[in-house]
Amino acid sequence: MNYRVLLFYKYAEIENPEEIVKEHLEWCLANDIKGRVFFASEGVNGTVSGTVENIEKYKAQLTSYPMFTGIWFKEDEAETHAFKKMHVRLKKEIVNSSLNGTSLKNGGKRLTPEELKEFYESGKDFIIVDARNWYESKIGRFKNALTPPMKNFREWKKVVEQLKDYKNKTVVTYCTGGIRCEKASAYMIESGFKEVYQLEGGIYNFINKFPDTYWEGGMFVFDERRVVIPNTKDELKHIAECHFCGKLTSYYINCHNVECDKLIVCCHDCKVENDYCCSDECRKAPRKRKSYHG
Numbered sequence: 001m002n003y004r005v006l007l008f009y010k011y012a013e014i015e016n017p018e019e020i021v022k023e024h025l026e027w028c029l030a031n032d033i034k035g036r037v038f039f040a041s042e043g044v045n046g047t048v049s050g051t052v053e054n055i056e057k058y059k060a061q062l063t064s065y066p067m068f069t070g071i072w073f074k075e076d077e078a079e080t081h082a083f084k085k086m087h088v089r090l091k092k093e094i095v096n097s098s099l100n101g102t103s104l105k106n107g108g109k110r111l112t113p114e115e116l117k118e119f120y121e122s123g124k125d126f127i128i129v130d131a132r133n134w135y136e137s138k139i140g141r142f143k144n145a146l147t148p149p150m151k152n153f154r155e156w157k158k159v160v161e162q163l164k165d166y167k168n169k170t171v172v173t174y175c176t177g178g179i180r181c182e183k184a185s186a187y188m189i190e191s192g193f194k195e196v197y198q199l200e201g202g203i204y205n206f207i208n209k210f211p212d213t214y215w216e217g218g219m220f221v222f223d224e225r226r227v228v229i230p231n232t233k234d235e236l237k238h239i240a241e242c243h244f245c246g247k248l249t250s251y252y253i254n255c256h257n258v259e260c261d262k263l264i265v266c267c268h269d270c271k272v273e274n275d276y277c278c279s280d281e282c283r284k285a286p287r288k289r290k291s292y293h294g
Contacts, residue, residue: 003078004055009045009179011104012067017041018090025088033058034083038091045094045179049082074177074204082223098154099183108185108196113206120214126170131184135263139240139250140217153180160191167193174199212236218250226252244270256289257282
């Protein structure tokens with residue numbers, strides 16, 4: 001049976017998001033859709049999985065709400081569900097940030113994958129900035145990208161302050177699907193940056209059109225797959241080093257010592273050899289997860 005994974009968001013005014021939360025969860029449970037969807041008065045943000053048939057029904061269901069007409073669904077194939085459960089939550093923001101006063105009307109100019117590719121190939125003078133968290137950029141990034149060591153997107157204001165020397169340069173921002181760059185690029189413009197772009201459709205859009213070009217490594221995803229490997233060229237497949245042996249890989253594990261739970265880059269051989277733990281100390285810990293994944 002064929003499955004699909006959807007990644008989507010849309011900023012839109014919602015008068016009663018709490019009502020949609022209840023309706024949406026009930027519909028998803030009745031139609032075997034699994035994943036995470038966040039609603040707020042400012043819009044929707046989600047990633048879900050299901051059979052091809054059910055995903056088509058899901059897209060029709062979500063876009064039946066007038067404010068979500070025209071939503072851009074980014075799709076990927078999967079062998080099974082990419083999630084174990086279905087969570088629908090009411091949030092203050094559809095992506096946590098410190099940018100509540102930032103106006104989306106000030107967002108950076110949309111840059112298509114074709115245009116970004118041309119930026120690289122023409123030798124254009126620009127900087128490209130990752131708006132994701134450190135653990136996402138560690139396993140994959142655009143060529144020559146600046147990758148701020150952010151623990152979460154709420155640190156973006158601090159990052160922009162550190163980038164102030166680039167205010168007069170061409171700046172391209174990117175994230176997984178585009179949602180973070182809507183506000184990230186707007187905040188940069190409101191902070192005095194002269195020429196700011198946001199990559200349209202994010203990494204997801206670029207790697208589907210131009211694998212084996214200017215994206216290096218894997219793309220972190222927030223589902224059971226953990227990572228998508230878009231490239232076929234060996235030199236572009238992986239850029240991160242295994243925590244134990246130093247081998248290039250793109251895979252993460254959480255230490256199975258419940259008291260640790262540290263996120264580490266780890267190749268398949270080393271995760272098995274080290275009992276899915278980050279250290280000898282954790283291997284000897286009394287409370288460890290019993291479930292093992294691939």
